[in-house]
Amino acid sequence: xxxxxxxxxxxxxxxxxxxxxxxxxxxxxxxxxxxxxxxxxxxxxxxxxxxxxxxxxxxxxxxxxxxxxxxxxxxxxxxxxxxxxxxxxxxxxxxxxxxxxxxxxxxxxxxxxxxxxxxxxxxxxxxxxxxxxxxxxxxxxxxxxxxxxxxxxxxxxxxxxxxxxxxxxxxxxxxxxxxxxxxxxxxxxxxxxxxxxxxxxxxxxxxxxxxxxxxxxxxxxxxxxxxxxxxxxxxxxxxxxxxxxxxxxxxxxxxxxxxxxxxxxxxxxxxxxxxxxxxxxxx
Numbered sequence: 260x261x262x263x264x265x266x267x268x269x270x271x272x273x274x275x276x277x278x279x280x281x282x283x284x285x286x287x288x289x290x291x292x293x294x295x296x297x298x299x300x301x302x303x304x305x306x307x308x309x310x311x312x313x314x315x316x317x318x319x320x321x322x323x324x325x326x327x328x329x330x331x332x333x334x335x336x337x338x339x340x341x342x343x344x345x346x347x348x349x350x351x352x353x354x355x356x357x358x359x360x361x362x363x364x365x366x367x368x369x370x371x372x373x374x375x376x377x378x379x380x381x382x383x384x385x386x387x388x389x390x391x392x393x394x395x396x397x398x399x400x401x402x403x404x405x406x407x408x409x410x411x412x413x414x415x416x417x418x419x420x421x422x423x424x425x426x427x428x429x430x431x432x433x434x435x436x437x438x439x440x441x442x443x444x445x446x447x448x449x450x451x452x453x454x455x456x457x458x459x460x461x462x463x464x465x466x467x468x469x470x471x472x473x474x475x476x477x478x479x480x481x482x483x484x485x486x487x488x489x490x491x492x493x494x495x496x497x498x499x500x501x502x503x504x505x506x507x508x509x510x511x512x513x514x515x516x517x518x519x520x521x522x523x524x525x526x527x528x529x530x531x532x533x534x535x536x537x538x539x540x541x542x
Contacts, residue, residue: 275301275302275393276303278303278326280297280306280327280392281314281328282308282330283308283329283334284334285310285331285335286331289356292385293388293389297389297392300389301396305329309335310337311336325351326352326396327351327392329353329354330354330356343373352395354373354375354391354392355368355373355375355377356376357377358378360378373422396424398423398425399425402447403448403450404430404448406433406436406460409452410431412452416450419508423512432455432458433451433458437463437467447476448477448478448479449478450479450481453481454482460480460493460498461492464496473525476522477519477522478499479501480493480501481504485503500518
């Protein structure tokens with residue numbers, strides 16, 4: 260199975276049909292469109308809950324864990340966001356699918372540690388939702404290493420990545436990062452601070468690039484400095500991307516996705532080239 264999303268993300272692999280997904284939505288149009296699309300793409304049969312009571316019953320009547328919820332902000336019987344609060348209190352990862360949005364709404368949603376929010380404001384909304392679902396269900400395949408000497412910064416980045424279902428490792432120094440990378444060749448993305456006491460982000464990147472190329476490991480640098488030359492220096496050292504703090508959640512997640520998508524595409528191309536070479540050698 261292959262899924263080419265709005266962003267160009269390509270997913271292929273085992274079926275996701277065993278995922279249990281709640282769809283808390285009272286619109287017949289959207290429940291039909293979403294249910295049909297997720298079934299068509301991933302073999303997933305969503306459990307539709309058209310009001311707050313149905314949502315509670317769906318959870319109470321089965322002990323099977325819920326993988327993910329897709330929820331409108333307001334539902335019949337929960338006109339003030341109670342359904343979303345209910346899902347969050349149950350620690351169910353949730354994607355909000357809503358037609359009501361402004362900056363205050365965004366801030367409130369992200370403060371609840373939702374997975375993502377999708378707006379019902381364009382013809383591609385359902386496709387964007389399907390891509391968000393696909394990413395969440397497959398992000399566990401990606402191992403990310405965060406390198407920062409600040410415990411607060413490490414915790415913040417870790418919580419953001421774990422919210423999106425990534426596997427995360429932490430390093431408090433450049434030396435520790437090199438040690439972890441050596442033991443975990445499956446790490447595909449490294450997010451590193453620039454200003455660290457033992458090995459700064461530039462030197463760490465240079466040392467990594469001496470043994471692992473961009474086709475094996477993507478590197479994103481971050482810094483709180485206002486010096487915009489850091490970006491150019493980091494990229495010249497072998498980094499793939501650079502972000503200045505403070506950055507917003509959506510930007511960070513998009514940058515992470517873009518780098519991992521590139522890595523997946525490179526690996527796919529390499530696999531095809533090896534397959535072609537093997538066929539030619541046999542012939």
